[in-house]
Ligand SMILES: O=C(O)CCC(=O)C(=O)O
């Protein structure tokens with residue numbers, strides 16, 4: 001998102017005491033949380049990975065295929081990532097956000113550069129976009145040459161170690177999931193992984209303070225993620241919603257599960273067979289909420305295009321090829337705004 005000026009942290013705004021909600025955070029009626037909310041009988045699928053037991057792979061692949069076609073999202077359980085590591089990263093994040101603002105600001109991200117590492121909040125965009133009710137800490141974790149734990153909080157003492165271990169586990173799980181996804185499209189198992197090339201991984205811990213008027217704000221506005229796949233964990237509060245058939249469905253918070261969100265480059269590679277998941281985060285009036293999103297993305301120089309195996313005389317390419325870095329720059333210029341970005345590549 002285009003940025004200018006000094007970032008205001010939502011949490012510090014609240015701590016200073018709010019007599020009324022600042023107007024920059026008030027959403028127009030059509031994007032407020034209550035709009036188009038649906039309770040679906042069939043929620044987002046929860047898929048058992050059976051601790052990656054190869055005898056169950058056929059079942060897993062067909063469940064993933066259905067979930068990708070119907071939702072572009074699913075949760076996985078028995079995924080092989082130690083649950084204590086999920087708890088550690090949530091508790092590390094929570095301790096950071098519970099610390100005094102002076103301690104947090106030592107890790108402030110660069111106010112004028114897009115996607116810089118560290119502690120931040122959405123900044124005023126150059127157009128008159130509405131601000132998200134969210135603060136975050138972004139970590140650059142892969143390739144290892146980008147990984148500099150000195151830039152991450154040194155409290156609580158296990159913070160940096162937890163991020164390193166979490167990053168490594170999420171890389172392996174993302175690769176395994178991309179293999180299932182490739183095979184479920186009848187592509188060779190490593191197809192998507194090879195198209196993506198050396199993975200760029202960022203881990204963003206989002207913190208959504210409670211809001212005195214939660215019905216007027218959005219924690220994180222509607223968007224689809226730009227890369228290949230996003231793995232996300234949330235705490236017990238809940239607030240992640242996915243768009244399905246024009247209505248918003250709550251992603252049930254499950255403490256041991258990992259949410260998988262298909263992102264835009266996988267939609268392109270699958271030639272639209274699997275749509276990326278449009279999602280947003282809503283907030284509430286009483287409890288802060290924390291989530292940890294791990295993005296698995298191509299490098300900026302990587303060219304992404306629909307898999308040639310999926311192009312037949314019955315199925316023409318649906319997207320133009322794109323250099324990933326150009327895709328990202330466009331996103332930062334225009335902002336997420338639903339799926340506007342990927343739609344610009346449609347043939
Ligand atoms: O907090 C959440 O649940 C959503 C986070 C998210 O979508 C993102 O960081 O891209």
Ligand SMILES: [Fe+2]
Nearest residue numbers: 223224225279
């Ligand atoms: Fe997202």
